[in-house]
Amino acid sequence: MTADAGPARRRARSRTRWFWIFVGPFALGLGLFTYLPLLWSIALSFFDAHNTVTPTDFVGLDNYTAMLSDDAFLDSLRTFLVFTAFIVPTTYAFSLSLALMVNRVRRARAFFRSVFFLPAACSYVVAALVWKMSVFSGVRFGLANTVLGWSGGDPVAWLSVTDPPWYWLVIVTVRLWLQAGFFMILFLAGLQRIDPALYEAAAVDGARPGRQVLRHITLPQLRATSVAVVLLLVINAFQAFDEFYNLLSDARGYPPYARPPLVYLYYTALGQGQNLGLGSAGAVILSLVIAVVTVGQARRLGLGRRER
DSSP: OOTTHHHHHHHHHHHHHHHHHHHHHHHHHHIIIIIHHHHHHHHHTTBOOBSOSSOOOBOTTHHHHHHHTOHHHHHHHHHHHHHHHHHHHHHHHHHHHHHHHHHHOOSSHHHHHHHHHGGGGSOHHHHHHHIIIIISOSSTTSHHHHHHHHTTOOOOOTTTOBTTBTHHHHHHHHHHHHHHHHHHHHHHHHHHTSOHHHHHHHHHTTOOTTHHHIIIIIHHHTHHHHHHHHHHHHHHHHTOOHHHHHHHOBTTBOOSSSOOHHHHHHHHHHSSSOBHHHHHHHHHHHHHHHHHHHHHHHHHHTTTOOOO
């Protein structure tokens, strides 16, 4: 053993000790508040857990069978599909447009970037209440109905009319306002990584600025960013809860329409019946659906595929 072995071993122990000093609290919190509840939820899904988190009546896959045959749960998945069909392409196009505009600004770019990103720091609950009570209020004094009144239109009960389903306009616009700035930042980071020489070469070759350059230069170079944005948007759509619950629920409860999976599971597990076993089974099914959809989207969009 060399003379340097002792100090080297002490330095290694010191690095290990400092590693656990910094990482240990985070790892402990992650285990206690994330992984332990997750594992316990999976365990509860195999028991008849009415009003208890320590059940003894093992029912096997009965909870899963009940959830997959429940029309209300299946309808909540269809609600998610409708919400995703609205919010994913809308947010993608809007955030990309914002990024392209901000990227072209030569002065006060940081100002515009901050202004468009600011809504991302707003609480979903607060934004939903503002949309419900001020912007899309069902009375004639709401902002949307005031604008309609200027053109001679009648007030619309935005959140209670189901034919046509105007509530989708309210839900989609509040989510769009909240998250477009965040994804704009992602697109801005991707745009700033594009080599300016590509645009110069395209101009020399006669490419017209605008749609042609966007289609053949910008979008292909943003492919990795676009894949990440689409996957995040789909996952976020699965997890929608705050805006749905705070926009549509009232003193009478939640209406039978537009219930996303998390709202349905909330009422199943914490509602009047408090069937935690059934709610846990639904949560496991939803997690598996998210995983399958995410992996499927990633493979279809080529996430991780080596560029040629």
